[in-house]
Amino acid sequence: MIELNPFVIFIAAIFTNNMILSNFLGMCSFVAVSKEINTSLGLGQAVTFVLAGTSIINYLVYHYLLLPYNLEFLRFIIFIISIAAFVQLIEMILERYIPNLYYALGIFLPLITVNCAILGVSLFMVIRDYTFLQSFGFAVGSGLGWTLAIVALAGIRQKLKRASVPKGLEGPGITLIVTGLMALAFIGFSGIVQIS
């Protein structure tokens, strides 16, 4: 395997390997919270923040706790637990010390615990044997890519309000179709870099 520059991974995670538009991870909050640009931007920031934090924690947990004792098969459950604990902790810290950030991001934090994109990033980084810096670049890139996708979708959905959508497709139906079209558009980026 060629040693990839963390920055390349960062760029790839935003465009060519976008968490939503090429892996279809984190769809529930993507569809549910993409009605307004402002709200989705807040959620995107929160996701990026949590991804950056959990990638560090899960990297350390995996390489210094699980691998030495041959427990890597436990990574699924351990990652979920550490993500949940981290999110809970961050919520408390924000609420106490950075109330402004809490009011902007805090209410989204409980939603993020169960966002599969977070678990997906942690799993990809260990499956692909990333180094610490590569993992961090991948996590931040994935978060920004997720934000980009949800904000773009929210923009489209704000316009969609004025479109006449067939009755059965209103809401999540048309949103999924739009997401599919966005994914097609993102294939256009695939020539830039490939990481998997």
Place this chain on the structure above:
Amino acid sequence: MSSIVISTVSISVITALFAVLLTIADRTIGNYGQVTMTINDDKQFTVDGGSSLLSTLIEEKIFIPSACGGKGTCGYCKVQILDGGGPVLATETPFMTEEELANNVRLSCQCKVKQDIRIQIPEELFNVKEFEVTVEAIEDLTDVIKKLRFKLPEGEEINFKPGQYVQLKAPLYEGNDEEVYRAYSIASSPLEKGYVELVIGFVPEGIATTYVHHHLEVGDKATINGPFGDFYYQDNDREMVMVAVGTGVAPILSLLNFMRSKGIDRKARFYFGAKTPSDLFMLDYFKQLEEDLPDFKFIPCLSRVGEEDGWDGFKGRVNNAIDEMLQEGEGKEAYLCGNEPMIDSVVKSLTEKGMPENLIYYDKF
């Protein structure tokens, strides 16, 4: 074999580590110490900070109506916060009108008490009490609706207006791991101060209705608090149009029971909506009420009857019955209790008949 042991032990250890970390965080970061809560610039309480305003108030035995149990989904627990509420959260705005936002009205289940706080609540909420009641009788009205009679503890009494509701606490039971309060209108007369009767329908997977229908038995203890609600009997001489479907019959029963025991002479028509004849209940009771009250008629309306049912009453929904049978809406007032589509359609029918909207009182559930 050893891998099972190793997995179990390591997961337990790691989970325990996180749990310890979170507990420490909760004790330090999540600890807001003691704060002062001032209610109506009059009563002061010293409370532990960190919980929601709703649960802090419940700790102090002040009961704000809340149907969802503090999840931020019913929007009932509104309280005016004058000081110390922090900014309005995105979880509250869907329930707020412009006017409420301007008056600092907040959802008390979403606001946390983190600093000294000054709030304003209606005086009558101090009348709300919690009662440890005993189930005295359970009667099956239909397959899915039960009427329950609760006895208040000796020497205690509940003062309510006919039409108001109480909240019943669904405790923990097998299959339910959270305590919730659910609102049910009182069906008995307010002159019977030592008892409360509720009419409760079964909702599949409903936490409180499963408790009532499958767990609660005669002689059991239960917890209720109340009374709440701004849907109640208005004291005047106007002719009354009452409309209910299903368990919405409860507050109407309370009104009728009250009128009977007070000997009130008002013309009243009660349109009761159901689907099939098997959904009707208490027909003898209403017959008796028709005899006891000076001018009362019970009008059952069935929307799904076939020829074979031999039904000679009204066929159709309650709003159709009003369209057809109500002569004139002017000079009358209406009491409606039921689901939202029913209320909306009946309000429409009534206003078309000339009834002013401010004389249409309703309780949606």
